Amino acid sequence: MTSFLTNLPNLKVYGTPTYFIYLLLAILPLGISLYYGKRLVKYEFLVNLVFLFLMFDGQSFPQLLALLGFLCWQTLIVKFYLNYRRQANQSSVFYLAVFLSLLPLVIIKVTPALIGQNSIIGFLGISYLTFRATGTVIETRDGMIQEIKTYHFIRFLAFMPALTSGPIDRFRRFEKDYQQLPSRQEYLQMVAKAVNYLFLGFLYKFILAYYLGSRLLPILEKQALFYSPHFTWYLVGVMYVYSLDLFFDFAGYSLFAVAISYLMGVKTPMNFNQPFISKNIKEFWNRWHMTLSFWFRDYIFMRFVFMATKKKWIKNRHLLSSLGYLLNMLIMGCWHGLTWYYILYGLMHGLGLVVNDWWLRYKKQHLKWLPHNKLTTGIAIFVTFNFVMLSFLLFSGFLNQFWFGSHILNK
Amino acid sequence: MDLEEKVIKILADVTANDEAEVKAMGDQDLFKSGFLDSMATVELLVTLQDELGINVPVSEFDRQQWNTITKICNQIKELQK
Numbered sequence: 001m002t003s004f005l006t007n008l009p010n011l012k013v014y015g016t017p018t019y020f021i022y023l024l025l026a027i028l029p030l031g032i033s034l035y036y037g038k039r040l041v042k043y044e045f046l047v048n049l050v051f052l053f054l055m056f057d058g059q060s061f062p063q064l065l066a067l068l069g070f071l072c073w074q075t076l077i078v079k080f081y082l083n084y085r086r087q088a089n090q091s092s093v094f095y096l097a098v099f100l101s102l103l104p105l106v107i108i109k110v111t112p113a114l115i116g117q118n119s120i121i122g123f124l125g126i127s128y129l130t131f132r133a134t135g136t137v138i139e140t141r142d143g144m145i146q147e148i149k150t151y152h153f154i155r156f157l158a159f160m161p162a163l164t165s166g167p168i169d170r171f172r173r174f175e176k177d178y179q180q181l182p183s184r185q186e187y188l189q190m191v192a193k194a195v196n197y198l199f200l201g202f203l204y205k206f207i208l209a210y211y212l213g214s215r216l217l218p219i220l221e222k223q224a225l226f227y228s229p230h231f232t233w234y235l236v237g238v239m240y241v242y243s244l245d246l247f248f249d250f251a252g253y254s255l256f257a258v259a260i261s262y263l264m265g266v267k268t269p270m271n272f273n274q275p276f277i278s279k280n281i282k283e284f285w286n287r288w289h290m291t292l293s294f295w296f297r298d299y300i301f302m303r304f305v306f307m308a309t310k311k312k313w314i315k316n317r318h319l320l321s322s323l324g325y326l327l328n329m330l331i332m333g334c335w336h337g338l339t340w341y342y343i344l345y346g347l348m349h350g351l352g353l354v355v356n357d358w359w360l361r362y363k364k365q366h367l368k369w370l371p372h373n374k375l376t377t378g379i380a381i382f383v384t385f386n387f388v389m390l391s392f393l394l395f396s397g398f399l400n401q402f403w404f405g406s407h408i409l410n411k
Numbered sequence: 412m413d414l415e416e417k418v419i420k421i422l423a424d425v426t427a428n429d430e431a432e433v434k435a436m437g438d439q440d441l442f443k444s445g446f447l448d449s450m451a452t453v454e455l456l457v458t459l460q461d462e463l464g465i466n467v468p469v470s471e472f473d474r475q476q477w478n479t480i481t482k483i484c485n486q487i488k489e490l491q492k
Contacts, residue, residue, distance in 0.1 A: 139470045142469070142470040144470050282445075298469060298470065302449050302453055302469045305449070306453045309453060309454065309457045310460075317450065321450040
């Protein structure tokens with residue numbers, strides 16, 4: 001049985017044009033029923049199940065078991081906590097629930113740093129499912145969620161179009177789309193948007209990201225490594241090409257996920273909103289990987305600052321917000337993985353936000369004469385863009401190879 | 412002091428602006444214009460709790476519902492009922 005399973009072909013999510021043909025054919029009946037104001041609940045469950053299976057069969061079969069275990073674990077936590085919350089509201093129980101909810105993710109993030117290989121409980125997409133689950137626990141504590149049906153929760157956690165890399169939806173928002181179906185006119189608008197997003201996604205992922213990431217980047221990396229650890233302009237090339245590839249690849253994927261959700265009548269939130277036109281780093285985080293950055297903003301930054309203000313830990317608001325930024329971004333860095341470059345990446349953005357706030361205050365107080373025109377806006381966008389590019393070079397881990405790697409062997 | 416004046420005063424406090432500057436925002440989107448950020452939002456929520464006794468959990472706070480001075484006043488009226 002297991003050998004049969006591991007020999008099945010594995011479909012990489014949104015990987016090839018064929019995948020889209022299968023997927024669109026499979027969800028066509030859902031679309032037709034939505035057009036007639038109905039949701040085929042059982043059929044949708046089946047489609048979700050089949051495509052989940054196709055993601056994780058073949059060589060990744062152990063991941064499917066890990067996913068199933070994970071879903072049971074999170075459902076138990078959420079159900080137990082909701083039950084408890086109906087009767088009492090102690091902070092210690094809440095923190096315990098959050099801790100348990102985060103535990104699988106923490107284990108798979110720490111394991112590689114400890115034993116040098118991946119944990120067996122990991123699967124593709126675990127981070128995004130964890131964020132959804134933990135967010136649900138937090139909103140339950142706030143009394144915003146009063147009922148969670150087991151099947152509804154699992155449907156939300158393992159929603160197929162957004163399983164592997166988000167966007168990170170929220171339980172209450174997601175449920176609303178199931179309780180209230182879009183009207184025919186609304187649904188047709190969603191379909192029109194979905195088609196638009198799909199084609200934009202094709203352009204981003206299969207043309208731009210493919211050319212940048214699979215064609216151009218390897219050449220530049222090779223050249224840069226050839227001269228490493230000495231600086232050459234190839235390294236600058238790696239920085240820009242890697243960063244743009246990162247954007248087009250991830251934004252392309254996100255567009256697919258949103259488009260398929262729309263076709264299924266679910267308004268999964270967008271992940272990117274023209275990040276490179278940001279005038280400062282704060283604006284950048286309101287436009288880049290938005291569902292992640294808003295998750296961090298709402299569940300870490302705001303809650304930390306709220307508690308610190310209420311309990312009067314720190315009186316100085318500027319100091320407090322700076323600490324909040326650093327904490328927020330360092331946790332985000334660590335989440336990417338426990339390596340020096342991810343942690344430094346987090347620190348860099350944390351400091352970026354601190355300096356950004358300081359600069360805005362300074363400008364307001366002392367530089368009132370500074371004009372607000374196309375030139376100054378252009379400079380602001382240029383500086384922000386290059387700061388971000390530099391941070392992505394760090395994020396790429398290429399510097400690890402460049403400075404400490406086996407470049408001598410390459411020569 | 413009526414509610415709108417009170418809200419303007421609180422907003423001026425939490426954003427370190429003059430009340431005149433807050434008034435000048437009119438019905439502009441306070442978040443989009445960068446006038447309110449997460450930090451100022453938290454201070455707004457804490458102040459509402461301390462001064463008006465209104466409890467708004469952070470996860471209840473939907474930016475779309477609180478993004479202009481008028482909307483903030485309406486939200487407060489709604490919660491005071």
